[in-house]
Amino acid sequence: MKKMLSFVLLLSLAACTRNLSDNMMNDSAALSERIAASRLSIDTPALVTVVEESGVWKLKRNGQNYIVKGVAASKSINADPGYYLTMLESFSGNTIRTYSVTEYTQDILDAAYANGINVCLGLWVNREADNFDYNDTAAVQLQLQNLRDQVLAYKDHPALLMWGIGNEADASYTNLKLWDAVDDIAAMIHTEDGNHPVTTMLVNSDQAKIAAIKSRAPNLDILSINMYAPNLPNVLGNLQAAGWEKPYMITEFGPRGTWQMNPEPSRILPWGGLVEQTSTEKAEIYRSAYNQHIKANFINGCLGSFAFVWGYQTHGAVRTWFGFHNTEGRSFGAADIMKRVWSDWYPANRAPEIVSRNNMTLQGQHAEDAIYLTNGTQYAAAVVAADPDGDPLVYEWTIVPEGGAGPGGGPHPGLPGLILANGNANVSFTAPAAGAYRLYVYVKDDHNKVASAVIPFFVQ
Template sequence: MKLFVKVIVSILFICLVGFFALISYNYTQRPDYKSSEKTVHIVKYNNKFTLIRNGQPFEIKGAAGDSNIKMISEIGGNTLRVYDTVNIKNILNEAHDSNLAVILDIPLPRYDKDYFNYEDENYQKNLKKSIQDLVNRHKNHPALLMWNLGNEVDFPFSILGNGFTNTYNDLVNLIHESDPNHPISTTITGRRSNIFSLFFFSPKLDIYGFNTFGALYELDDRFSTLGPINGKFPFYLSEWGSNGPWENGTTSWGVPIEPFSSEKAKQIEQNYKLVEGYNKTNCVGSLIFYWGNKQESTHTWFSLFDENDLKSHQIETLLNLWNVSTTNPKRFHINHIKINNQAIVDSLILNRGDTAKAQINLSYHGDSLKRHDLTYKWELYPEAWQYQFSDNQVKPKKVAGYIVEDLKDQIIFKTPKKEGPYRLFVTIYDTDNYFATANLPFYILEKL
């Protein structure tokens, strides 16, 4: 028995020594963050990281999305993050014409324990070939700022590596070899385990991007618990904005309660104060999300534009925060939206086929904006609640023919005949074609 214990202890000791030897070796492989002749690189001086582009310090201040590219520059931004490589040459050209730098995402299939593509040699070979071709096509474009390898990568903690980690590190090496002039980042949600894994097991990554919204205030606490690696890596806020669906309350049937756009504008103001604070540490900039229109829980939650590319009031808020304008973006404030005089969104249950009344209540700022200056658009959709957190979501089909009487800031409508969850939206446009939004989820039950 004593011999057995000694053998086990010896094995554990050897494993521990091997682990620390691997960690030490990987640490030596990390970027040196020294000044160079590269087009874009990161330097560290007096414990502060700085992004250098074309020989000059460059602070990322821009947006993540795919539309209205020129407007980013017009309101004071300098960077666009692009998620999709479709039509990327035209996007790079338009960004360059608008004096914008581009962070170009390289999409990767999500890794999990039940997903074995990364164990397939042919899959790995084809993936590497396609990424190398992409890099070679665009590495010399003057708008390119950096490559972002994978969005919200769930990087596994694997000492000896596995199909994913080995492929990922091969891709990092491949991109560096093909394009030594631009840094490589990846974007994560800021979990400590991911930070540790990337730091020690993918040491040649140049910079990390954090997608974080209402949890911005937690980043400092997370960094403080990273021990000796705290302050050893540069980062940027690759997505920030108003609070996300996972950060809000839900109804009794489990769908998130979306803030009115007036509340989102306030959240953006509050979160930007945190953004500015991080820019004074090891952060090299930030990107607001989402510069375009997309379905994520709803089609209005993160969308800074509508489907016709008209601007939300949050963009005016951003315009002020970026010190381009001193106008008051709060043209009006949404107080509440009610159905049958109810605004208790966590338990709004209606009978199917009934007649109901919905109304929106606003507060107006100043004498110039009157009630008749606004246009109201009411829409009813089934709830998009079948998606998992990481799914690509599709906007549900709008319910047609439900409005009985449209009275602008209120409507009389027929409730749907099919049981289930729904959401009533109202979009309010002003005379400058800015808009605000509110919605109210409810559940349809058969009459008892």
């Protein structure tokens, strides 16, 4: 393992290079002290088991029942894992999942350990969709050896909870030898590490696929599904119909994905822009998804879940679609909801709320109205927001090009010179050059919380 000093230096570098709030910097300094204080037991791995008791599957960590109250980790946490993992602890989360071993893995594990957070450590598995050939035995064997090296490097870290073999390696796959390779990886992990269970993350809960996994990958301890709002209710039934007899987890969940909009044509605008929910609407989806299809199934083999995504989104068609934070590190109402469903309590201070898309207008029209503007003309927009705690609110409006990304792949920071009057619930702006855009409003309180709403528009 690397010396803990390397993590402290990384946090110092991150503080100099990222535009994060003063609170984030202070939290990073405090984290360094907590890591130093815990260093004496850093080499003691946890014993994690999967057991069936009275017909109910349970996950146990060092003999204690453990429900995964987790989040998928965005790449945005890499520069300052201490801030985001300290915040996760404050919201009553207990686990994160990563997607691959990178130069940041050690730092994330160390920060997680210092905050009482455990890690489902991702091992990246090549995809047939990315031209990897599972008939190429030499390439498959090399992948296995590389993953063995990664397992040996991190198997004794005390923050490690389990291993995640691949992420959606089954996307558009055709070769069933994928599952032979996954089983070989799982068997290797059991040989090299007797302390932690193994799972793999699927793109859906297709019954034929699950039946093939059951037959060809018996070394998996848990099956994991990435599933979003419209199809999440189908997971348990599909697992049961396919004859899956081991436990499962939901390893990504959240609002309807940008790739799932076709069933609702009114939400896809004529130029291809997607109508996005407000942060408050998204929060309610996390609530219902967790309560109805995760927590309700703890007695049916579900060991927990990972909400998508902790930090801010760094890929996808619309970079604000998912994400529990904005680029400043402020948390949205979805984080408050996760605190509520994980602990039965809201945080002491809650995020501002924009109850519905109808609470934001552009020239009196709403997001679904397919709004066309004229280049160089001035327009007006407005939003209705409220704060559950009565905090003072500041309104930040910005215009971004459709599909545009900002530095590091995150949300676009906004085009300069277009907003004529900012800071209030009403705004005036000048329409940019011809093309597709999104008008955002971020409503901020004085407790590091934020709400958002958006209207797409097209300039002719």
